[in-house]
Amino acid sequence: MSLFIFSLIVFSLVTAGVLRGLFFDGIDAYFYSFFDGLSSGFILNTSNLMSFLFDDYSMIIIGAIIALILFTKNRFSDAFIYLSAMGISSLLVKYMKGLFMIPRPLAGSYLMDQISYSFPSGHATTAAVFFILIFYIFRKYFDSKKRRALAIIIISVGILTVGASRMALGLHWFSDIVGGAALGIMCASGVIMAFKKAKITGSRIYKT
Secondary structure: OHHHHHHHHHHHHHHHHHHHOOOHHHHHHHHHHHHHOOOOHHHHHHHHHHHHHOOHHHHHHHHHHHHHHHHHOOOHHHHHHHHHHHHHHHHHHHHHHHHHOOOOOHHHOOOOOOOOOOOOOHHHHHHHHHHHHHHHHOHHHOOOHHHHHHHHHHHHHHHHHHHHHHHHOOOOOHHHHHHHHHHHHHHHHHHHHHHHHHHHHHHHHHHO
């Protein structure tokens, strides 16, 4: 519950800041300039790889594989949660891009395959959903405080790496990444929370 509320608050604040042109203008300009100065061959190649791994088509294939594995292990609820969170987050990103219509940075506008709007970042959203749900699927292996702390570090590094790759390519502002990550965390935690609540309610009804 707390993670969902926190991510909802962060997403709402970022969205308000972006739409009203508040404090994010200066921060976006700073990170845009910073990543523009890091545009080496290695960074660009790595960024292209990360973008490829977390684009829609790649995640459909990866999601299908994960769901199939979960089905073969009779973990139907986990498969449902994974597919639901990925599907809901994807629909929300597409809807919000069209609703807010925030243009991409000029450096990325020349790419023919990047004709959609900028906010929120779909790659950052997908990365957040993916890493959180992978942690959830393998939660039994993170039963101690040290392992949970390690999982949080891995999730954070994963989301930051994907987000940084999009900024390094000049395709997103910093606010797009923060908003996308918050939206992804909100979708993943919200679906998990809703499923758990439905499961508890269903078991109570069954007992009565």
